[in-house]
Amino acid sequence: MNRYREFHRRSIEAPDEFWRDEAARIHWHTPFDTVLDRSNPPFARWFVGGRTNLCHNAIDRHLAQRAQQDALIYVSTEIGIERRYTYAEMHAEVNRMAAVMRSLGVARGERVLIYLPMIPEAAFAMLACARLGAIHSVVFGGFAAPNLAARIDDAKPALIVTADAGARGGKVIDYAPLIDEALSRAAHKTPHVLLIDRQLTPEKLNAPYLIDYEPLREQFFDAHVPCEWLESNEPSYVLYTSGTTGRPKGVQRDVGGYAVALATSMEYIFEGRPGDTMFTASDIGWVVGHSYIIYAPLIAGLTTVMYEGMPIRPDGGIWWRLVEQHRINLMFTAPTALRVLKKQDPALMKQADLSSLRTLFLAGEPLDEPTATWAAQSLGKPVVDNYWQTETGWPILAIQRGVEALPPKPGSPGVPVYGYDVTLRDEITGEPCAPGEKGVLTLAYPLPPGCMSTVWGDDARFVSTYWAKSGTNGGTNSASNGESGELVYSTFDWGVQDDNGYVTILGRTDDVINIAGHRLGTREIEEALSGHHAVAEVAVVGVTDALKGQVALAFTVLRDADRYASGDARAALEADLAATVDRQLGAIARPARVHVVAMLPKTRSGKLLRRAIAALAEGRDPGDLPTIEDPAALQQIRDALRVAQMR
Numbered sequence: 285m286n287r288y289r290e291f292h293r294r295s296i297e298a299p300d301e302f303w304r305d306e307a308a309r310i311h312w313h314t315p316f317d318t319v320l321d322r323s324n325p326p327f328a329r330w331f332v333g334g335r336t337n338l339c340h341n342a343i344d345r346h347l348a349q350r351a352q353q354d355a356l357i358y359v360s361t362e363i364g365i366e367r368r369y370t371y372a373e374m375h376a377e378v379n380r381m382a383a384v385m386r387s388l389g390v391a392r393g394e395r396v397l398i399y400l401p402m403i404p405e406a407a408f409a410m411l412a413c414a415r416l417g418a419i420h421s422v423v424f425g426g427f428a429a430p431n432l433a434a435r436i437d438d439a440k441p442a443l444i445v446t447a448d449a450g451a452r453g454g455k456v457i458d459y460a461p462l463i464d465e466a467l468s469r470a471a472h473k474t475p476h477v478l479l480i481d482r483q484l485t486p487e488k489l490n491a492p493y494l495i496d497y498e499p500l501r502e503q504f505f506d507a508h509v510p511c512e513w514l515e516s517n518e519p520s521y522v523l524y525t526s527g528t529t530g531r532p533k534g535v536q537r538d539v540g541g542y543a544v545a546l547a548t549s550m551e552y553i554f555e556g557r558p559g560d561t562m563f564t565a566s567d568i569g570w571v572v573g574h575s576y577i578i579y580a581p582l583i584a585g586l587t588t589v590m591y592e593g594m595p596i597r598p599d600g601g602i603w604w605r606l607v608e609q610h611r612i613n614l615m616f617t618a619p620t621a622l623r624v625l626k627k628q629d630p631a632l633m634k635q636a637d638l639s640s641l642r643t644l645f646l647a648g649e650p651l652d653e654p655t656a657t658w659a660a661q662s663l664g665k666p667v668v669d670n671y672w673q674t675e676t677g678w679p680i681l682a683i684q685r686g687v688e689a690l691p692p693k694p695g696s697p698g699v700p701v702y703g704y705d706v707t708l709r710d711e712i713t714g715e716p717c718a719p720g721e722k723g724v725l726t727l728a729y730p731l732p733p734g735c736m737s738t739v740w741g742d743d744a745r746f747v748s749t750y751w752a753k754s755g756t757n758g759g760t761n762s763a764s765n766g767e768s769g770e771l772v773y774s775t776f777d778w779g780v781q782d783d784n785g786y787v788t789i790l791g792r793t794d795d796v797i798n799i800a801g802h803r804l805g806t807r808e809i810e811e812a813l814s815g816h817h818a819v820a821e822v823a824v825v826g827v828t829d830a831l832k833g834q835v836a837l838a839f840t841v842l843r844d845a846d847r848y849a850s851g852d853a854r855a856a857l858e859a860d861l862a863a864t865v866d867r868q869l870g871a872i873a874r875p876a877r878v879h880v881v882a883m884l885p886k887t888r889s890g891k892l893l894r895r896a897i898a899a900l901a902e903g904r905d906p907g908d909l910p911t912i913e914d915p916a917a918l919q920q921i922r923d924a925l926r927v928a929q930m931r
């Protein structure tokens with residue numbers, strides 16, 4: 285424990301010294317003059333004055349030594365394609381994409397919205413933006429048109445990059461109607477839409493604003509676009525994530541701090557060495573994809589595997605065969621995927637030669653003990669859980685095997701990562717909790733390099749959402765409210781820490797849920813449902829699910845309940861409500877069930893008692909509810925759940 289303790293202590297007590305040393309892992313075009321500027325809390329600026337570029341660090345820097353090494357291996361079991369790109373080829377493709385973007389008017393500081401499936405062009409587009417100093421905003425391909433429109437209006441992109449279609453489970457998903465609808469809904473008029481034509485759809489979207497990528501790529505085939513040397517604190521990207529309100533937040537990331545943090549994580553947490561192959565089974569639309577499919581493995585000189593498809597198609601052995609075939613050393617996915625694989629024929633794993641695999645990493649949702657034990661035993665390799673958020677960009681809690689291989693503790697993602705000053709605090713008083721006491725997981729100011737710089741376009745929202753003075757409240761009051769105490773960032777997660785520093789995560793303190801590793805706001809789902817003409821009121825809660833971790837349940841009060849009294853009318857309505865969520869948000873957000881009740885449990889001041897509803901849905905006691913307006917509402921929830929169970 286001592287090596288880890290000393291390493292962590294130094295990162296907190298002497299951050300300037302610690303991070304000055306670590307910054308040497310990346311290339312600086314101009315050296316920084318200040319390691320950390322803390323003159324304007326809660327904002328922190330890392331490596332002030334230093335100039336660098338993410339694309340240079342991910343690609344160009346490696347050309348001298350590993351031009352012929354694969355940078356990216358693309359596998360799609362959806363369309364039966366495998367393609368490899370060496371660092372030299374990747375460099376050429378990124379330059380072509382950057383030249384095309386530049387010809388369409390994309391310049392430093394401008395936003396490019398990327399709405400693409402898992403195809404190599406998504407990586408090229410992200411890196412091309414980085415090269416130009418443009419700010420990418422990748423929107424998950426599973427999100428529906430209204431969602432996309434909201435992000436277009438917030439990011440105001442100069443360009444959207446999209447494709448003709450995605451593919452999932454053997455079905456082609458035509459993007460054209462989605463893009464068309466999103467563009468007509470958005471108030472911001474995006475000048476150009478660049479189309480990667482995968483030739484998956486017979487019907488082409490023939491809109492005048494569409495520009496075909498392929499002829500332009502040909503035109504700029506030999507282009508070389510120099511890297512823009514950005515000041516370390518200029519934005520690199522904006523990634524939208526769900527919070528307590530229905531309005532998604534644009535998490536803004538810097539350049540230098542992010543590059544340094546990711547490079548250190550490859551050394552101390554992931555132990556990825558140049559020439560290794562890493563397979564992160566996530567999506568570029570999520571933070572795990574940004575950090576561990578694209579930037580971190582490339583910055584560290586690895587080969588990254590990008591996979592389009594499901595873990596069980598053509599069968600549940602596909603990922604293990606990929607490990608064998610590509611000699612994969614590091615694998616990273618979400619516990620949900622593993623729970624799915626655990627249900628498959630065990631022989632499928634045994635048939636593959638997994639000798640190249642060193643470690644399996646898991647993040648995004650709680651890792652249950654049976655799944656962790658199953659994985660560790662059947663693979664015979666370490667399984668490393670790690671806990672973090674879109675906001676932080678890289679792990680907050682993990683066993684840092686590159687520092688010291690501490691023993692894992694079942695149910696816990698491990699101990700605080702260097703750079704993070706973690707304290708569990710009482711939700712109301714903000715006082716630190718004793719070991720074993722449940723509290724809100726908070727981080728002391730300043731956050732380490734790589735964490736969010738602000739909410740895109742809304743500094744005030746960044747301050748008021750995340751920061752508080754510890755003396756006043758565990759993390760919901762504005763930083764400016766506190767008179768004294770420490771300035772702390774709230775993760776909005778409950779946790780408990782043991783005497784040895786291991787933290788166990790006990791769920792969110794807010795209305796964010798996690799379905800199959802996908803972060804969603806229950807408010808967003810509620811807003812989608814309340815748009816339906818039949819709905820008067822609605823509450824959405826997350827409940828535990830054996831496979832997906834959590835699923836959403838909706839409880840609705842109808843405007844005209846009599847109309848839907850018959851079983852058939854009710855069933856048709858429930859299906860229609862589910863379809864409404866699909867249209868507004870995308871199928872990932874669809875509630876597992878929509879229940880109809882006569883009233884919802886609320887406080888006397890009208891606040892929905894979501895925690896009480898969730899408790900009932902999970903068969904737990906909702907506890908004392910002194911502020912409840914009408915206790916009969918709880919019985920309504922119980923009855924609805926019982927009726928549903930009988931059906």
Ligand code: PRX
Nearest residue numbers: 647648649650670671672673674697789803
């Ligand atoms: O509640 C925590 C949960 O997922 C949230 C962050 O989700 P997202 O922004 O999508 O970022 C995922 C990055 C891996 C957290 O606030 N969470 C994430 N990892 C874990 C976790 N809960 C328990 N254990 C984890 N390892």
